[in-house]
Amino acid sequence: MRMVAKVIAALFSGIAILSAVALLVLFSIDFNEHKAFVEEQVKDLTGRDLVIHGELDVSLSLFTPRLRVSDVEFLNAPWANEPVMLEVGELEIDLDLSRLPFDRLLEVNHIKINDATLHIQRDDYGQLNFPSTEEAPVSKHTDNTIPIVSERGLKPKEPIILPIIHAAEINRLKVTYADTQEPEKRIFNLYNLTVTESKNVGKRSISLEGDASSIPFFVEGETGSFSELFDEELFWPFTLTGDVAGVQLDLNGNLQNPRKAAGANADIFIMSNDISKFSALSHIFGGFDVPDLGSTELSATLKADEQGRLAAQNLYWSVNKSGKHRVVIDGAVDDIIALNGIHVSTQAEIQSINEFIRLLVTDFDYPELGQLAVDTKLSGGLENKITLSDITATLIKKNHYSAKLTGDVGDVLKQSDIKIVTEASVSDISELSSYLNYPIPSLGHGSISAKINGDYPANLNLNAFDLHVKSGQKVDAKLTGSIQNLLSEREMNLDYNLKLADVSQTAQKFGLKLPGWKNVKLEGDLSSMKDEYFDVKNFMLQVQDSDISGHVQISLKKDVPEINAVLSSQRIVMGDLRKSQAHKLKTAAKSRETVESHQETTSHLGRKYTENRVDFKEPTKPRVKLYRLSKAEIDLSKLKSANVNLDVSINKLVEGDLAISPLNVKASLINGNLKTQKLELGDGDGHLAEGYMNFDTSSGQIDTDIVLKAKEFNVDALLSVVGYTKLINGDVQVSLDLKTKGKSPQQLASNMQGHVQMAMANGVMNADSITKYFGAGAAVFTELFTGGQADDGVKIYCFIADYPIEQGIMKTKSLLFDSSVSTITSTGTVDLGEEEIDLVVTPQGDILGIGAALPVIVSGDFRKFNVYPDPAGTVASLTGTVLSGVLFPFSVAGSVLPLNHKDSPCTGANAKAKTREAERGESIINDLGTKAIEGIFNILGGQQD
Numbered sequence: 001m002r003m004v005a006k007v008i009a010a011l012f013s014g015i016a017i018l019s020a021v022a023l024l025v026l027f028s029i030d031f032n033e034h035k036a037f038v039e040e041q042v043k044d045l046t047g048r049d050l051v052i053h054g055e056l057d058v059s060l061s062l063f064t065p066r067l068r069v070s071d072v073e074f075l076n077a078p079w080a081n082e083p084v085m086l087e088v089g090e091l092e093i094d095l096d097l098s099r100l101p102f103d104r105l106l107e108v109n110h111i112k113i114n115d116a117t118l119h120i121q122r123d124d125y126g127q128l129n130f131p132s133t134e135e136a137p138v139s140k141h142t143d144n145t146i147p148i149v150s151e152r153g154l155k156p157k158e159p160i161i162l163p164i165i166h167a168a169e170i171n172r173l174k175v176t177y178a179d180t181q182e183p184e185k186r187i188f189n190l191y192n193l194t195v196t197e198s199k200n201v202g203k204r205s206i207s208l209e210g211d212a213s214s215i216p217f218f219v220e221g222e223t224g225s226f227s228e229l230f231d232e233e234l235f236w237p238f239t240l241t242g243d244v245a246g247v248q249l250d251l252n253g254n255l256q257n258p259r260k261a262a263g264a265n266a267d268i269f270i271m272s273n274d275i276s277k278f279s280a281l282s283h284i285f286g287g288f289d290v291p292d293l294g295s296t297e298l299s300a301t302l303k304a305d306e307q308g309r310l311a312a313q314n315l316y317w318s319v320n321k322s323g324k325h326r327v328v329i330d331g332a333v334d335d336i337i338a339l340n341g342i343h344v345s346t347q348a349e350i351q352s353i354n355e356f357i358r359l360l361v362t363d364f365d366y367p368e369l370g371q372l373a374v375d376t377k378l379s380g381g382l383e384n385k386i387t388l389s390d391i392t393a394t395l396i397k398k399n400h401y402s403a404k405l406t407g408d409v410g411d412v413l414k415q416s417d418i419k420i421v422t423e424a425s426v427s428d429i430s431e432l433s434s435y436l437n438y439p440i441p442s443l444g445h446g447s448i449s450a451k452i453n454g455d456y457p458a459n460l461n462l463n464a465f466d467l468h469v470k471s472g473q474k475v476d477a478k479l480t481g482s483i484q485n486l487l488s489e490r491e492m493n494l495d496y497n498l499k500l501a502d503v504s505q506t507a508q509k510f511g512l513k514l515p516g517w518k519n520v521k522l523e524g525d526l527s528s529m530k531d532e533y534f535d536v537k538n539f540m541l542q543v544q545d546s547d548i549s550g551h552v553q554i555s556l557k558k559d560v561p562e563i564n565a566v567l568s569s570q571r572i573v574m575g576d577l578r579k580s581q582a583h584k585l586k587t588a589a590k591s592r593e594t595v596e597s598h599q600e601t602t603s604h605l606g607r608k609y610t611e612n613r614v615d616f617k618e619p620t621k622p623r624v625k626l627y628r629l630s631k632a633e634i635d636l637s638k639l640k641s642a643n644v645n646l647d648v649s650i651n652k653l654v655e656g657d658l659a660i661s662p663l664n665v666k667a668s669l670i671n672g673n674l675k676t677q678k679l680e681l682g683d684g685d686g687h688l689a690e691g692y693m694n695f696d697t698s699s700g701q702i703d704t705d706i707v708l709k710a711k712e713f714n715v716d717a718l719l720s721v722v723g724y725t726k727l728i729n730g731d732v733q734v735s736l737d738l739k740t741k742g743k744s745p746q747q748l749a750s751n752m753q754g755h756v757q758m759a760m761a762n763g764v765m766n767a768d769s770i771t772k773y774f775g776a777g778a779a780v781f782t783e784l785f786t787g788g789q790a791d792d793g794v795k796i797y798c799f800i801a802d803y804p805i806e807q808g809i810m811k812t813k814s815l816l817f818d819s820s821v822s823t824i825t826s827t828g829t830v831d832l833g834e835e836e837i838d839l840v841v842t843p844q845g846d847i848l849g850i851g852a853a854l855p856v857i858v859s860g861d862f863r864k865f866n867v868y869p870d871p872a873g874t875v876a877s878l879t880g881t882v883l884s885g886v887l888f889p890f891s892v893a894g895s896v897l898p899l900n901h902k903d904s905p906c907t908g909a910n911a912k913a914k915t916r917e918a919e920r921g922e923s924i925i926n927d928l929g930t931k932a933i934e935g936i937f938n939i940l941g942g943q944q945d
Contacts, residue, residue, distance in 0.1 A: 048085070049075040063098040064109070067091075077129040081178060082119040085129060089115030095163075106163040113170045121178045165204075165226045168195040173210075188212045198222050203237065215280045217244040224254075235263065245280040247272040257306065264304035271297045275319060291359035294321025302336075309335045315344065325350040331378075340381030348374040353395075367434040370397030378412075385411040391420070401426040407452075415456035423449045429469060441509030444471025452486070460486040465494070474501045481526075490528055498522040515577065517543045532556035539567075546576040560671075563644045574655040628835060629746040636697045640672040656725075658717030660688065672697040681710070688713055691736070702748060703741040710734045715763070727770050730763020730796055738805070750808040750833025756801070763796035765819070795820035808833035828858075835862045 035052045042050035054070030069091050076085040096107035121129045173190035190210040198205045200222060208219040219242035228234050235254035242249045248271045256263025272278070275296040279289045296319045300312040312333045319327045327348045334341020350356045353369040373394045380386040388409040395403040403424035410417020426432060429446035433439050446469045454461040462483040469477045476499040484491030500506050500520040507514035524539035533555045540549040550567035650663040666678035674695035681689040689710030696703040716729035738754035741747075802814040810830040817824040828839035842855045860866040 048077075051075070063096060065095050065097070067093045067095070076119060077121075079123060080119070080121045080129045082121070082176075084117075085119055087117040088113055108163045108165045108168075110167045111165060111169070113168075114172060116170065116173045118173065118175045119178075120175060122180065124180050163226070165195065166197050168193070186213055202228075206240075208242075215245045218242050219249075221251075235265070238266075246274075246277045247281075253302070263306065264302060264310070266302045267299075268302055269297075269299045271295075292321075293319045293325070293327075293359060295319075308337065310337050311341070312336055324352060325356050335381070338382060340383050342379055342381055342386060344378050346374065346376050346378060348372065368397070369435070370395055370400070380411075382413070386413055388412055399427060400431050416454075418453055418456065418460065420452040421450075422452065442471075443469050443475050443477075443506070443509065445469070454486075457487050459484070462486045475499070475506055490532070492526060492528040494526045496522070496524060496526065517576070519544050544573070544576045546572045548572065560640065561642045563642055565645070566647045568648070569650045569653075571652045572650055572654070574653070629744075629749055629833075631744050631746045633743040634702065634745070636672060636700070636702070639669065639674070639697055642669070643671065644669040656717055658714060659684070667693075679708070681713075683712075689734075701741055701743045704739065704748070706736060706738045706754075708734065708736040715760070725769075726766045728763060728765050728796075730760050732758060732760045732763075734758050740808075746833060749835075752805050752808045752832055754805050756803045756805065756810065758799070758801045760796060760799040763799065765794045765796055767794060803830070805832075812839070836860065837862065837865065 035056065039050045039052065042048070051073040052069060052071070053073065057068040059066040070089065072086075072088045072091060073084045074086040076082050090113070092110075092112040094109040094111070096109050099105040099107060119129070123129075170190060170193040173193070175188040175190065177186040177188070188210060189212075190208070192207070192209050194205075194207045196205045202225055203222045204225060206219070206221060206223055208217075210217060219240050221238065221240035221242075223238040223240075224234075224236040228236055233256075235256045237254045238251060240249075240251040248269075250269040251266050253264065253266025255266075273295045274292065275294060276290050276292040278296075282288050282290050296317070298317045300315040303311045303313065315329070315331050315333060317329045319325075325348070327346070327350075329344050329346050331342075331344030333339070333344070350372040353372050354364070354366060356372075357364045357366075374392070376391040376393075377389045378386065379389065391405065391407050391409070393405040395401075401424065403422070405420060405422050407418075407420035409415070409420075425445070425447040427445060428442055429444070430440050430442040446467070448465075448467045450465040451463040452460065453463065465479070465481055465483065467477075467479040469475060476497075478497040479494055481492065481494035483494070498521070501518065503514050503517035503520050519542075521542040522540070525535075525537040527535040527537065529535075534553070536552040536554075538549075539552060541547065546569070548567055548569045550565060552567075553562075553564040555562040645668045646665070648663070648665045651661060653660040653663050660681050661684045662680070662682050664678055664680040665676065667674065667676040669675075674693070676691075676693045679689075679691050679693070689708060691706070691708035693707075694703075694705040711733045712731040713734075714729065715732050716725065716727065719725065719727055735755070735757040738752060738756075740749075740752040740754075742751050796817070796819050798816060798818040800814055800816040802812075803810040804813055805811075808831065810832065812827045812829070815824075815826040817826075822843050824841055824843050826839050826841045828837075830837050830839070836859070838859045839857070840855050841858055856867060856869055858865050858867050
């Protein structure tokens, strides 16, 4: 608007200058001889050069002279790019001087300009290149004059008399506009401008046709007279209608002080059946296309003042594409140029969001979002802040989802003071997968509501948050609470509640394989703080009849995370938590293949001989595969990745036939050092086991200390925990006191020091099951221990083992195995570091009616043993048996360890009493183990280390 006013002002200023020049010419006697004089007078008045290249033709009459001149140039400002400001091919002026002597009024009956070019330019300071009075102080005046100053800003001289133009005609006028702030020059072509007297007194009819930067325009209507255009105390009226690039334009109002484009008051109306036609204009001012949004209508009352503010009142703008979308903006803007004083309301109804967005963003490619309705108010301004209030937005996709948003945004530009309430529901949350570019499984109906407030991005809060996902009886998940900083996910206070009919089915939807837990419930509170501190309170997990609850704290504020957990349970049934039940064993094969060979061997006693060797060949592969201890160093850095304090209390832990009640563990992992302050297991009547473990890595290697004492726990029940059943059944007492250090598993085994003690009474061993699990190596022992019997019920009357350990070597102190088929003692060593065994196993038999010991040597690698008789040991044992029988009658020997198994000390009443009195197995090991084995070797003549 301001630019158009400038152009119009420039045109009429040029006409005024030409009229003044014509007045000077009239008073020249010899016009052609005195062109130089006329040019000098024009320069003196305007500060610019006027060059008349053509002929002057003057028709004199008393009051109505006529002037014709051709090929005229009016030079430009010195700083302008073009040398000539105005070029005129032909100029014709008919004057009326009748009122000049009396009223100082110069009238122009008609002025005609053909083939003219006008160059308008604005410099870096905003000054235009045509003569102006803006540099000199101007006092108000009421006559038809304006002061004229030179280009150098000289003081005003005699004013030019402004003419009253009754009719004007301009043909083929080219206007160029250049601005140092804009990269390209704008070009206006005026094909025809016609101004004639109007029927309305004081007004002029105008018709204007041309193009602006190749955009055609046509304007017609009425304006005030030219003489009133520059009167600052009068409003210059105009009523115009036209067409610009196919867009209808109506203007009705008045203008005061056109030099400043101030004092404007106009009703504007713009209408187009296709808003994309505005692309012709948008390319000029912004270089962008206007999308095809449908028809548009814009109406407003524009007001301008001397401060350059352009206001829009009664603003109404609508965009409507029938049946697809409709957008309406109404209200007022106090300053359009500075975008201040905005008070508008917006309404939008969009049938297809995707289609609407694709009109704005050509590369948009998203699934159909649905229908959108928006209603809001916009107020404020760039200098202060722009506020969105009374926001109501509704998104609907029929039978799929719906969303509603209400609230306010205090500052749209800074995205601060946000107060938004959201509600949404989805028929199946998997519908959101395509919008979020993340695969969300079909978990059922989902609903969410929340209040969002704060400032983006510093502190955007999520309050009254409520998320609920439900799929019949299969999934029921709730998450409620608040997040004080939504983007960083800090300062959370959330309550969660989850119910799953079958965990495995839900996990499969996420591509996970999890245990088939049934009837799972999970609930608790989750909190987090600014310093990356997380607190899980009131935590409770229930899986069928199992439960665990407690409190977990996690701190990430330091380089090493800290975790503190206190967990408790009334009952845990391991079968509820495991993915599958314990391994089921097939009936073991009762036949074994044997392979005989001849080999020269050196026994652990140093004897060399060649003897038949018998290896037992396992018909099937063992279920437990043994590997050699690794010599690779253990990565201890993982132990320092977190500091953990753990306190676990379980009232009852059930695994198959094993029931521990209670189980209490208190442990810590600080800077890579693992310690148990408490380890207690009970059987309901008292302590079943207790001990501790220290696992120190501060020296760069593992330095560990393990102490564990257990009494009367069932071996079969314990093995069932790891999936082994029907191997050995019976009550065992164990005492471990071990220390070791090293960087690899092999070093830990080689450096082990301590003591291992074990005792069992009234047990049952299944030889075939052991062989099935552990292969041929185990078959060797079961062959010795069961005497070749492969039934499922070899009874163990008494088993006692006592092994001190030095530098990874277990040295037999006592070993007794008394079963329903044999009684065995053993001496020798087990090298844990080298994974080798070197034992003499002596089964007890009945030869010639006397007890006879027939020793067997077992040596070699853990994974494959060499088994062969020990001839020297056999002779010594037989000799010792005879001698001991003479020296020590059986009645004496039987008091120590009778050979009839039913009277074994481990199973007799006396043994049971001793077992009850024994504290954690020590009494059996010391009293039964040591004395019994000493008695056996005294009777049988065996050797004991």
